[in-house]
Amino acid sequence: MKIVKLKKSNLHPFLQAASQDAELWAPVRQKNNKHSFQPIKDFATIDLNYTRTILPPRKLFLPPQFNMFQASLQGYKEDFSHVSPKVIFGVHPCDLHGLLIFDEFHRQNFEDPYYLKAKENTLIFGHSCWPDDKCFCQSTNTHLVEEGYDLFFSELDDYYLVWIGSSRGDDCLRLAPELFDESLSEEDIKGYIAWQEKRNQAFKLKINFFAMPDLMELRYHHSLWEKLGQACLSCGSCSLVCPTCNCYNVQDQPLLSQDASNIQRCWDSCMLENYSAVAGGENFREKRSQRLKLWYTHKLQAYISKYGKPACVGCGRCIATCPVDINVFTVSRALEGEEVEAFWNRLAKEVNP
Amino acid sequence: MKGKKLKIGIYELTGCAGDALMILNCEKELPAIFQAVDIQSFLMAKSDNIDDELDVALVEGSVTTEKEVEELKDIRKRSKIVVALGLCATVGGIQARFQDPQKWQENFRQVYGETKMELPAVVSKPIDAYIKVDFYLPGCPISKEQFLNFFTRVVKGAPPESYPQPVCVSCKYKENDCLLKNGLFCLGPLTADGCGAVCPSHNLPCVGCWGPVQGGNWTSEFYLLQDKGFSREFIKKKMANFAGTKLSEFWKQFDRRD
Amino acid sequence: MKVEKKTTLTKNPFLPDPARIVRVYPLTQDVKFFQVRLVDINKALAFQYHPGQFAMISILGAGEAPFSISSTPSRPGLLEFCIRKTGTITGAIFNLKENDLIGVRGPYGNGFPIEKMLGKDILIVMGGLGAAPLRSVLLYCLDNRDQFGRVILLHGAKCPAEMIFCQEFQDLKKREDLECYLTVDTDDTGQWEDNIGVVTTLFPKLKAINPEQTVSLVCGPPVMYKFVIQELLKLQIPKDQILMTLERRMKCGVGKCGHCAIDYIYTCLDGPVFTYWDVIHMRELI
Numbered sequence: 001m002k003i004v005k006l007k008k009s010n011l012h013p014f015l016q017a018a019s020q021d022a023e024l025w026a027p028v029r030q031k032n033n034k035h036s037f038q039p040i041k042d043f044a045t046i047d048l049n050y051t052r053t054i055l056p057p058r059k060l061f062l063p064p065q066f067n068m069f070q071a072s073l074q075g076y077k078e079d080f081s082h083v084s085p086k087v088i089f090g091v092h093p094c095d096l097h098g099l100l101i102f103d104e105f106h107r108q109n110f111e112d113p114y115y116l117k118a119k120e121n122t123l124i125f126g127h128s129c130w131p132d133d134k135c136f137c138q139s140t141n142t143h144l145v146e147e148g149y150d151l152f153f154s155e156l157d158d159y160y161l162v163w164i165g166s167s168r169g170d171d172c173l174r175l176a177p178e179l180f181d182e183s184l185s186e187e188d189i190k191g192y193i194a195w196q197e198k199r200n201q202a203f204k205l206k207i208n209f210f211a212m213p214d215l216m217e218l219r220y221h222h223s224l225w226e227k228l229g230q231a232c233l234s235c236g237s238c239s240l241v242c243p244t245c246n247c248y249n250v251q252d253q254p255l256l257s258q259d260a261s262n263i264q265r266c267w268d269s270c271m272l273e274n275y276s277a278v279a280g281g282e283n284f285r286e287k288r289s290q291r292l293k294l295w296y297t298h299k300l301q302a303y304i305s306k307y308g309k310p311a312c313v314g315c316g317r318c319i320a321t322c323p324v325d326i327n328v329f330t331v332s333r334a335l336e337g338e339e340v341e342a343f344w345n346r347l348a349k350e351v352n353p
Numbered sequence: 354m355k356g357k358k359l360k361i362g363i364y365e366l367t368g369c370a371g372d373a374l375m376i377l378n379c380e381k382e383l384p385a386i387f388q389a390v391d392i393q394s395f396l397m398a399k400s401d402n403i404d405d406e407l408d409v410a411l412v413e414g415s416v417t418t419e420k421e422v423e424e425l426k427d428i429r430k431r432s433k434i435v436v437a438l439g440l441c442a443t444v445g446g447i448q449a450r451f452q453d454p455q456k457w458q459e460n461f462r463q464v465y466g467e468t469k470m471e472l473p474a475v476v477s478k479p480i481d482a483y484i485k486v487d488f489y490l491p492g493c494p495i496s497k498e499q500f501l502n503f504f505t506r507v508v509k510g511a512p513p514e515s516y517p518q519p520v521c522v523s524c525k526y527k528e529n530d531c532l533l534k535n536g537l538f539c540l541g542p543l544t545a546d547g548c549g550a551v552c553p554s555h556n557l558p559c560v561g562c563w564g565p566v567q568g569g570n571w572t573s574e575f576y577l578l579q580d581k582g583f584s585r586e587f588i589k590k591k592m593a594n595f596a597g598t599k600l601s602e603f604w605k606q607f608d609r610r611d
Numbered sequence: 612m613k614v615e616k617k618t619t620l621t622k623n624p625f626l627p628d629p630a631r632i633v634r635v636y637p638l639t640q641d642v643k644f645f646q647v648r649l650v651d652i653n654k655a656l657a658f659q660y661h662p663g664q665f666a667m668i669s670i671l672g673a674g675e676a677p678f679s680i681s682s683t684p685s686r687p688g689l690l691e692f693c694i695r696k697t698g699t700i701t702g703a704i705f706n707l708k709e710n711d712l713i714g715v716r717g718p719y720g721n722g723f724p725i726e727k728m729l730g731k732d733i734l735i736v737m738g739g740l741g742a743a744p745l746r747s748v749l750l751y752c753l754d755n756r757d758q759f760g761r762v763i764l765l766h767g768a769k770c771p772a773e774m775i776f777c778q779e780f781q782d783l784k785k786r787e788d789l790e791c792y793l794t795v796d797t798d799d800t801g802q803w804e805d806n807i808g809v810v811t812t813l814f815p816k817l818k819a820i821n822p823e824q825t826v827s828l829v830c831g832p833p834v835m836y837k838f839v840i841q842e843l844l845k846l847q848i849p850k851d852q853i854l855m856t857l858e859r860r861m862k863c864g865v866g867k868c869g870h871c872a873i874d875y876i877y878t879c880l881d882g883p884v885f886t887y888w889d890v891i892h893m894r895e896l897i
Contacts (some may be wrong), residue, residue, distance in 0.1 A: 007510050031556055064526035068625055071671055073712055075625050109880055110865035209550045231573045235521035235543035236530060246368065247869030249516065250862045254672040256505045257385040261672055263625075268862075268869070272518050273568035275870060278860045279514075279676065279698035282833070288570070294872065297487040300771040302875030323542070324577060346471040511673035511703045 002164045004173065005181040005188060006153070009293040011160070012043045016087060017176040022085035022123070025060060027053055036087065048090055048155070051132045052315055056243035057088055057095050058102050061118040065266040066248075068114060072260035079262075085115045094315040096149055097142035098243025101311060103215070105246055114265070123168060126152035136205040137314030143203070156191050207332045209310045212300040215335040220293070224334050229289025229346035230351065231324040235250065236269030238327065239295060241317040245269075270294050296331055359408040359508060361493035362394040363438075364413030364428055366421045367477065368446060372439035373397045373413055381496055389508050400530035407432040409507055411490075412480055415441040415449055415597075418472040422483055429484040434507070437479065437486045438448050440493040444564040444597030448477040480595055488512055491545050494594065499547045517545065517567035520559050524550035532558045533574075536581050538591060543569040561595040624648050624865045627669050627714030627734070628654055630690070635709055638693060638775040642740065643705060645692045646682075649715060660684050661722030662748035663856055664882045667864045668692065669714035672731055673703035677688050677861045679744035680718065685754035688713065693743040693775055708889070715753060717866040720883050723748050724826065731826045732760040734848075738767045738810050738831025743885075744856045745830050748807040760824060763790040763817065767810030770799050792816055810835065814842045829855045840887060853887035 006014060015024060019040075028038040028048040035050040037057055066082040091099070106115035126149040137143040145152065150169030154161040162180070164170050173180055239245040247270040254261040266277065271291050277283040285291045303311030318327035325342035333340045354466035365373050377387065377398055386392075386542050394402040410432035416422055429435055437443045457476050480486060508515050520541040524531075527550050532539040539552070545566040552559055565571075571592070578588045593600065634646040649655035660666075660680055669675035681693035696705045707713065725748075733752050737745045752762045764783070768774035774795065784791045792813045794806035806813055810831070827843050829836065836855065859871035859878040869884050871878035874893055885893075 015374055030528075032529070033594060036528050044697070053528075055525070059528075069623075071627075071669070071714065073671065076714075077631065078623060078626065108866070112867055113623045113625075213434065225401055231570075231577075232579075233519075233521075233570050233573055234568055234675070235519050237525055240522065240525035246867065248862065248867070250675065250868070251513070252511075252669075252672060252674040253502055254505045254509045256382060256389055256501070256508065259671070266460045267522075269518075269522065269873075270869065272516070272522070274516050276860055278858055279701060280695070281697075282858075284859065297874055298872070306875050321531055323531055323571060326383040330592055339469065343580060345579065347573060351572065506672065509672035510706065511670070513700050514674075514699045 002170070003184065004164070006160045006161050006162050007180060008158050008160065008267075010179040010277075014179050015040075015043060015087075015235075015334075016174055017179075018123070018125075018172045019087045020175075022087045022121075024087050024089060025091040030054075030213055035326050036092075040089075045098055046090070047119045048127060050090075051129065052133065052319075052320065055123075056098055056315065056317065057091055058099065058243060058246075060086060060122065061102070061115055062246075062248075062265075064351065065264060066114070066268055067262045068265050070260055071252075071261050071263055074260070078113075080114070080117055082114070083121055087123045087125065087342055089125040090127040091124055091149070092127060092315075093145045094135075094137040094142050094313040095243055096124070096126050096145045096152075097137075097140075097313040098150040098315065101244045101313070102246065103148075104325075105244075120208075121331070123150045123172065125150060125169075126165075128152075128154040131205075132316070133204050134316030134319040134329075135314060136207050138200070138203040139205070139207040139209055140310050140314040142313040143199075149252065151274075154192065156188070156195055159188075161192055168224045174314055195353065203240055205329060207314075207329060208336070209300070209304070209312070209332075212310070212332060212335065213304050215332075216297060216301040217303060219335055225289040225293055227348040228292050228326050228331070229342055231347045232271065232292055232326055233324060234271045234273060234288055234291070236271045237321045237323075237325070238318045239269040239271060241262070241321050242299075243313055243315055244311045244315070247275075270317065281319075292326065296328075299328060300335075312314065356408075358389070358506045359392040359507065360393050360405045360406065361390045362404070362410045362428070362432070363397075363490045364391070364394065364412045364424070365396060365413065366411060366425065366442070367448065368414030368439065368441040370397060370413065371496075372492070375494045375497060376411075376500065378499060382501060386504070405431065407540075409436065411436045411438045412442050413438040415477045417448065417477045418473070418474055418594075419541040420472050422475070425480055425483055432488045435480075435484065436488045436490055436503075436507075437481065437488050439495050440491050440562060440564050440595060440597070441528040443489045444595070445479040445482075445493040446493075446597055447594060449479065450593045452529050455496045461531055467607070482598065489515075491564045492547055493599065495511060496547055498549070512551070515567075516569045519566045520544045520546050520548065520550050520571065521565070522546055524559075526550070526551045527554045529553045532556070533577070538578060538583060539563070540574075540592065542566075543570075543571060543574055543592070544595075561592070563595075565596050565599045572607075575607070618878050622794045624716070625863065627667065627675070627716040630715040632709050632711050632713065633689060635707070639773050639871035640811060642693055642695045642775050644681075644775075645694060645704070645707075647690050647692070647713065647715065648688065650712070655688055658687075658690065658718070660718035661725060663744055664718040664720045664837070665744075665864070665883060666692075666715050666717030666719065667861075668704070669716075670700060670703040670707070671714075673693060673702045673713075675714070675800065675862075676700045676718070677854070677864055678891050678892075679883075680748070681746045682742050682752060683747050683750035685751050693740065693746075695740055707729050717771055717864060719879055722793065723856075723884055725751070728826045730760060731852075732763070732821065732824050734763045734765075734820070734825050734827040734843075736765045736827065736829045736831070736843075738811060738835040738839075739769070739773070741830030741832070741835070742766060742877075743830075745828055748828060753783075753786070753789065761790060761883065762788065763792075765792050765794075765810055765813045767794045767813070767835075769796050769804050771795055772800075790818070809838070811838050811842050814846075820848070822847045822849065826852045826854065829853065843887075850888040850891065851886045854884055855887065857885060858883070 003115045025036045026039045027050045029047045035053045067079040106112040149165045152163040246267045251264045252261045276285040299312045330340045330342045537558045540561035541559040544561045545563040650858045667678045678692045772834045861871045862868035866877045866880040
């Protein structure tokens, strides 16, 4: 793979050139010091000193709510208004892996045109990161990336090493070739290796993912699930912030003064009570514990069994989000049989001492 | 629209009339609404009201007088579909927070003294305490978008199936940081969605004004808030504010545990 | 920068095809029979499916839901559905009349493994609305009668008025190449001439079954499965020759919306037909 060098002072001029005909999206600091991918008008608002955004970048491909088509008795009119040319800058390795899983999912079996069109119109620029106490991408083996980006920016002292991951990424560089340095010095390489080693040591959270499929199976009827179900607020946050979740609902929204409807697609969550309910009243997952089992089967077991890698990319969003501490970390520890310090555990002791 | 226009009645019982006002506030859509249906009775909007057979009755407000009980039963008798419009009609509203009849008497006396009431008052209740309700459209007040969507579906003959979700879902759509996680007293997980998470989007915790969401985990959130340092009395008071009569069972179980 | 808005040429799997209701009549008090034809005649003739597959039906202003196809691919051109009025969408379908338009997309799901059933004895056990998907395979077997061994039908309903396709199945009893047994839980008419009792009470009436040679197809209300499967196991029919078709919530039919997920299986792609062995080793299936 081709690697070039970019001085930090040249970053904004490059982004300017790369996003001439597209909307640039990058992490921006929001209220409560949390970050979010936002459209950028002023480069100064880009904040690369971030760990995770509240929502993963999949929101830029299939937004929380959009219209798929308009239906009428005359026929159907496709609606792709959620698609526009975009450049997403600052995507971390875990999220790039999330997007890869998301990509594979929407291509397999039946291709999803709403995803594909958005993907075709998007350039993805990755960016290196530093783990905090909630990151565990080393355990999911998603702390490094080899694909899934057009360009990847590794941040070192006052420059970036820029990996070129696609032909389109290469075209981007050619828009402003004078900003890049093609020759890397021995020092640059050593600097990168040293940074890499230091980063590898920085991960505090570790999860033994490859033990999880067996443990999920062995502890499928364990009382742990009742404890989790007792505490779960069914708010859906864990799945809505997860980079590899994809569930959605569809609503027919008729227009008052025409014989036509907008067919709207919106993010759904398997934590919601009626997620598995069918017409006539049967609900296959009425209990919260059953719904939690479905999500964790998906994240910790099923995907590993099928693809050899977990459907979790270690981004730590469920840890950062769940108000009652039900997350991949606490659940995996509990599955290993450990006593976990978490609200759901305290609640269990309080309610049934 | 093909066929005959649906006959609609919009009624207000005890409440602030905010929901009826919100319908009138759909200014852009009003011509289409009046064209799509035959509004027979709508006290806030017109004078020549006819109280006859209806296809759909939208009822706002809670029931607080004996006269309203009779009115409501009459509306039910005349209507094919009855919709509870807004929080008061759905759960009883803020005025239904004190359900203990004795305590209610005390409060009543405190406010009105020995004044003789022309309309004998009863403990405030949601309309489903007296009649069968076909659909609920909560909110304090209802949201324009939710109302128009629901109303259009009703007009087209296919009222939407209920798919209960808490405020948190919209809150995440808006990419807000979780206020509850940050230690704030947020009732989002217990509250029916429909507002589009308007308060949390402005960094204000949810107070629950859409009423309880079906399947909300009150026990867990109660202990969670306690875990975060709020007193039991404070939590109870805040939770009761917009939950009306729908939490009576929960409180009974809870008090037993106390 | 060259990030122009591009167009992909893939067909949009979420767009239905307009279809016209050709015939509609009630089967029971709350089940109606719909015969529909895709408006585009080429598409109508090209709509190829297997017995046991389903289609997504949409009603303008109400929404979309999955329904088993009750017709057989051996009689192409028309699609048939039995629909019970249970919610908003089915309620809206019930209001439709002949000549009205609906949306149809599909076919989806795996369907019954016809190739593996060729030459075998086919034992079909249906209860209530379970007849909807199984009628397709029954008619298929009868239309290709020489390709199968014995064809046995057990059909149960709560009462005579609740039996869907009652007349059709009564007529089938006259066929000599079909062993057809009908039953009702209770007879409130005094006119019922067949068996009275739950569907399992029909098993003793069967002529000797060669279990290795038999494929059994089961569909009915959840409570029925347990008892019927006990009977089939008693007959020593191998677990992977007992096929059942399941119902799940679905919003897409094409493996995207997630609602029908069980482990890493999607009922809409890998089902709705599963073997009893699948059911045993995959939790949550029934």
